[in-house]
Amino acid sequence: MDMLSDELTTLALCWRVERRDGVTIGLTGHDRDLLIDGLLHRAAPGMAPSAIRRGLGLEADTMDVAGALASAAIGEADLLAGRWDGARVTLFAVDWTGGPQDFPDRVELGEGRIGAVSVKGGAFTAELQGASASLARPVVEETSPECRAELGDRRCRVAMAGRRVFARVVACTQRVMTVDAVLAPGAYAGGRLRWFGGANGGLEGWIAASSGMTLTLRAEPAFAVEVGTLVELIEGCDKSLATCAGRFGNAANFRGEPYLPGLDLLTRYPGA
Template sequence: MLSDDLTHLALCWRLVRRDGAALGFTSHDAALLVDGLIHLARPGMTPSAVVLGDGLEANDMEVAGALSAGALTASDLLAGRWDGARVELFLVDWRVPDAGRHVLASGTLGEVAVGDGADASFTAELLGPGAALAASAVELCSPECRAELGDARCRVSLRGREPILLLAEAEPDRVRADGITAADFAQGSLLVLDGPQAGLERRLIAEDDGWLLFDEPLALAAGTRVQVQEGCDKRFATCRDRFGNAANFRGEPQVPGADLLTRYQF
């Protein structure tokens, strides 16, 4: 493809969301069918310089483009529907797009910034495979539990702790529902089951007078059906007294903290 005297190359993007939904775009002036997915013509969608190396550093890059009501939308990006989506950038011969492709970069979608105005644009960070090398390979000592409620290390059963209910009241940064003890769901999560925001999830960071507060705003309406999951503040006393799960506590509550040397004894 690249060794021909005369090339007929088109740049293509493929985004695959975590729920399996996929979008394709191309810099060509007409849509291309590649591996069964139609890649829509988006000539204004351009990447930053693509740098490929054989070292261990993370080869990250950015992509910029115009938003389209029929494809990527500002509301979907800002709501987090595309967070962590798999992204692949490649070249094809636009005359025979299924004949083969030359992959330039791949990774996951990172931080997204959306512009203002009717013709809004966006920039998105593409995190290459090397970005995983920046993650810590071992756990650090901590007084709080490092497991998540209900996971394989915690082992607390979530049966009966993930009720489905209708919202009694809703505001952009908080919601209230009847029939539950709201305090039990602080540090838990909320999954929207119907309406225009179906599929979106928010962390419930705190409880305030019966209201559950979001970590990020989410526009919901009273009567929306949601599933909420109980939370845990990750303290040993909570694990022992509320869940009876002290044997599986994944923290070190007795290890002295950094303030040990500043303590005074009278």
């Protein structure tokens, strides 16, 4: 490219960050905002990438992005709450001398999803995992006595219609929440809770136990819960064969090996 062959370059680093809930922001290391592909990339001089490692081999591409926390774009509370986990990040460079909407040439530097995030001293560091990071994942499942499918997914095949309910929060103290809907005893244990509205809007949580109108969450909500907040409750499963067959009538799709001898077979003895 011509902009890389000149003795004096006028390059500006840019980031496009797309969260899983659809929120998309643009940031640039330039000293003024840049409008690129219809998205305004806000000036964020504190943003800086580390050395980018890319190769032709099978090693995963890695990169760290560090920057100062900005309440208007990326805040500490949202980072710690997990809003940015798994967000898709594209890093590229453009010639900032181009017109306000004219950046035909760009240098693609990296792409991936946000992995581990750490916050310290008013600044954050995010690990960017490239596409080749998926090569480190197991390609074959390990055996397990519990089901490895998730309730309602394409392997489980349980119809989730009628197994979701919308309710409003009546009260919430730490991990114990009361809603305005009567729930079947234990049906929502191991299920999910999605927040619609309020400070936790867009986040998800896991349900540890349910009984009547009371839920016990596995972890406290990231932000204060307002009375009247709308939530969606999704049934759960303890992933045992007994529950799969008795409660869901779905033993044919059970994805586990409850009767397969384990590694402790040789250490068993009569009467154990």
